[in-house]
Amino acid sequence: MNKITEYLQEKVMPKANKISNERHLAALRDAMVLTIPFIIIGSIFLILASFPIPAYTEFLNQHQGIKDALLFPFNATFNIVALVATFGLGYRLAESYSVDPLASGCIALASYFLVTPRFSTTIDEVMVTGIDTNYFTSQGLFVGLLIAIVSTEVYRVVIQKNLTIKMPDGVPPTVAKSFTAVIPGFLVVLVVWAIRLLVENLTSFDSIHSVVRVMLEKPLTHLGTSLGGTIIVFLVINLLWCIGLHGSIIANSVMLPIWLQLTSANAASLASGEPVKNIVSAEFRYLIFVGGSGATLGLVIAMAFFAKSKQLKQLGRLSIGPGIFGINEPVLFGFPIVFNPIMWIPFLIMPIVTVLITYLSMQTGLVAKPIGVLPPGTTPPLISGYLMTGSLSGSVLQLLILVLSFAIYFPFFKLADMQKVKEELVASENLE
Structure with a gap:
């Protein structure tokens, strides 16, 4: 373990640092960090609205108003991450160029609304027009980040060319700044509008x-449910997460209809007393996602119990609750794994390892195949493994994945932990 850590520190870390300190990637990372409080708050209310206890779930189903009320804070925090990140990226990137970051962030957000399509519908014979709020969530995150980069680059070029309105010396600085942004903002809107058209x-x-x-x-439409195809699908999911895009939503839009058919086939086989045949089905993703995409629960445990850095230890303690229920955005954006090349290594290794172990163990009969039961995605591991396979072997499989997750992430976690400790020491010395 020490040799691996030393190799990463001497050979990999310098190159990864050079990449991660690039202006745009650094701004992207800061924008992701800005979303953390919203994600953590939203995660708490999502768990409250979908806690996987049958009696509790039945109570909420019978009192839909209570469940809807629990989701209000979730929608107002977790489900606006695309907007927060778009503003944050525009702000941080402009800050790195030493131009007005507040104006840039606002213009980036306006540009995102400009490219986001509207819809029209009729309610009580009245035409209503609006924006699909799904684009405010992580579903629109990638487009928001692209638009923020484009708008900020146009904005700073215009500013640096001095194509701005100059106000007299007696005008208050705040008012002068707002007029300075008029021409650059107008040109940004023109460019983004042209792209949309x-x-x-x-x-x-x-x-x-x-x-x-x-x-x-x-x-993804060309991929089946074979071992090789399944590895590629889950590798693509994690690759998308690496750049801040919700890989599960994108993959599910193509693969979920196929997976659900296989789940139904397994359920029908079980009901007729025949052996189930399909290994890869809608349940498969929950079996291997111990703690969310990339099976990050092992990383969260490492942070919570083995971190020397105050920041990572606190993040681990905050993330362990959501992680148990399969919500790992706090660690994806908070560690972060998103836009963090060094952490991409274990994050991309995990789907290969987990798919291989799960697929081969079911194919050889060591672990029971999914039986067509699809519990909520927030069902904790071990419990979900038992429910989906109808066997304790499913729980044992998830326990093995958890152990492997801890072992694979640990050397990379230690590397980041040492770096954070050094940063915290420097920060404390500067305060003194």
Whole structure:
């Protein structure tokens, strides 16, 4: 373990640091960190609204108003991460260029609304127009980050060319700053507006969101449920998470209909007394996602109980509750794993390892195959393993994945932990 850590520190870390300190990646990382409080708060209310105890779930189903009320804070925090990150990236990137970050963040957010499609519907014979709020969630995150980079780059070029309105010396600085942003902001809106019109009128796509969705989803449609295809699907899910895009949502939009058919087939076989046949089905993802995409619960345990850095220890303690219920956005964006090249290594190793172990152990009969039971995604590991396979072997499999997760993430966690400790020591010395 020490040799691995030393190798990573001497060979890999310098290159990874050089990449991660690049201006745009650093701004992306800071934008992701800005979303952490919203994600943690939202995670708490999501658990409260979907706690996997039958009696509690039945109570909420009978009192839909209570469940809806529990989801109000979730929608107001967790489900606006695309907006928060778009503003944050515009702010931080402009800050790195020493131009007005507040104006840049606001212009980036306005630009995102500009490219996000509207919908129209009729309610009581009245035409209502609005924006699909799904684009405010992580579903729109990647487009928001792209637009923030484009808008901020245009904004700072115009500012640096001095194409701004100059106010007299007697005008208050705040008022002068607002007028300084008029011409750059106008030009940003023109550029982003032109991009939208070009996409919608000169291509077969109806929005920039559709371009991203189709380009990412199309390769997944050619993948089946074989061992090789399954590894690729879950590797793609984690690759998308690496760049801040909700890989599960994108993969599910293509693969879930296929997976659900296989789940139904397994359930029908079980009901007729026949052996189940399908290994990869809708349940498979929950079996291998111990703690969320990338099986990050092992990393969370390492942070909570073995971190010397105050920041990582606190993040681990905050993340362990959501992680048990399969919600790992706090660690994905807080550690972070998103836009963090050094952590991409274990994060991309995990789906390969977990798919191989799960698939082969079921194929050889060591672990029972899924029986067509699909519990809520927030069901804790071990319990979910038992429910989905109808056997304790499912729980044992998830326990093995948890142990492997801890072992694979640990050397990379130690490397980050040592780095954080050094940063905290420097910060405390500066305060003195």
